[in-house]
Amino acid sequence: MNTASYDVIIIGAGAAGLMCALTAGYRGRSVLVIDHANKPGKKILMSGGGRCNFTNLNSTPANFLSDNPHYCISALKRYTPQHFLDLVERHGIEHEEKAAGQLFCKDSSKEILDMLLTECEWAGAEVRLKTSVKTISGVDHGYQLQTSSGTLTCESLVIACGGLSIPTMGATGFGYDIAKQFGLAVLPTRAGLVPFTLHPELKEQLAPLSGVSCPVDVHCNNEHFREPMLVTHRGLSGPSMLQISSFWHPGDSLSVNMLPATNVEQDLHDLRNSKPQSTVAQYLAQHLPKRFAQALNDVHGWAGPLQGYKNSDIEQVARALDQWTIKPAGTEGYRSALFRTH
Ligand SMILES: Cc1cc2nc3c(=O)[nH]c(=O)nc-3n(C[C@H](O)[C@H](O)[C@H](O)COP(=O)(O)OP(=O)(O)OC[C@H]3O[C@@H](n4cnc5c(N)ncnc54)[C@H](O)[C@@H]3O)c2cc1C
Known part of the structure; x- marks a missing residue:
């Protein structure tokens, strides 16, 4: 198989991976999202009891648990709950506020997933499912991945393969293994x-x-x-x-x-x-x-x-x-x- 090259490869077609893909796509980068699952965003579908609590208007850095409490401050400043709400409203998704500030879809979480996939399509980001990653190695100016759909190279590699919760939904410790491979500290x-x-x-x-x-x-x-x-x-x-x-x-x-x-x-x-x-x-x-x-x-x-x-x-x-x-x-x-x- 030939080697295909992208500016950005994202491993994981969950909420984080899809959001990253559409953002990079709109910046004009060529983007490929790969996921070993047969469907994208399975956890989005089960979120909020099937109606996705997609943001909280009162969210502040104090709501995030981290060894480095400053980490989320700049992220939250640059992308606020209102930004996501604007996106939801542009897609005509009806929503309701349950407890103070908690916004849920009126109908189904599937609308949020469809919105993210539509945005990826508009941004020109490709989503490839049923693709597993065998190895990752650092090469000049980027990374090379051996995958079940051939060799891929990219300048930026984003690991968005989620945490360990709900293994039946495809969760793995893969992200932690990659972090260790590249010498990054992983906390328990x-x-x-x-x-x-x-x-x-x-x-x-x-x-x-x-x-x-x-x-x-x-x-x-x-x-x-x-x-x-x-x-x-x-x-x-x-x-x-x-x-x-x-x-x-x-x-x-x-x-x-x-x-x-x-x-x-x-x-x-x-x-x-x-x-x-x-x-x-x-x-x-x-x-x-x-x-x-x-x-x-x-x-x-x-x-x-x-x-x-x-x-x-x-x-x-x-x-x-x-x-x-x-x-x-x-x-x-x-x-x-x-x-x-x-
Ligand atoms: C029951 C439940 C209800 C929830 N409700 C809410 C809610 O209402 N509001 C809210 O904000 N959050 C909610 N959450 C949390 C939210 O769903 C997660 O925080 C969010 O989906 C995480 O997104 P992610 O992209 O980081 O990871 P994930 O959604 O886990 O996506 C990771 C992706 O990576 C893929 N992957 C994993 N390993 C590999 C590998 N080795 N190779 C290739 N692909 C791989 C997986 O198949 C998956 O598609 C809920 C979670 C659960 C379990």
């Missing part, structure tokens, strides 16, 4: 935005609550997220748990405030005075889904009417609800992580 990776698994006893106690969600405030390593927590048949998920997972390390405990909008201690004192026969379970049922209230009560073994509770007992109950300490067994790992962090 771990799954981020990932559900927690629980030790058997708590898992069993919470099992009947699978599918139940409630708003909590979860704390770990000086970070906290006040968002819903979802109990699953494997452990804990939902926005609060996914977010805090990026700050959690094996062995750490989570502190979960189950009633963040409530002064539990004051409420229980008041209730003991006004309705001494009330139980903690009844109090919980006023604030949480009924099944959740009962299970939480059972986990802690609270029994009997409040009139039998001393002030110190009430204080203990309040602390257990304000700072429920949960030590996860681990996380679900890359199998279901939304991202990887360093």
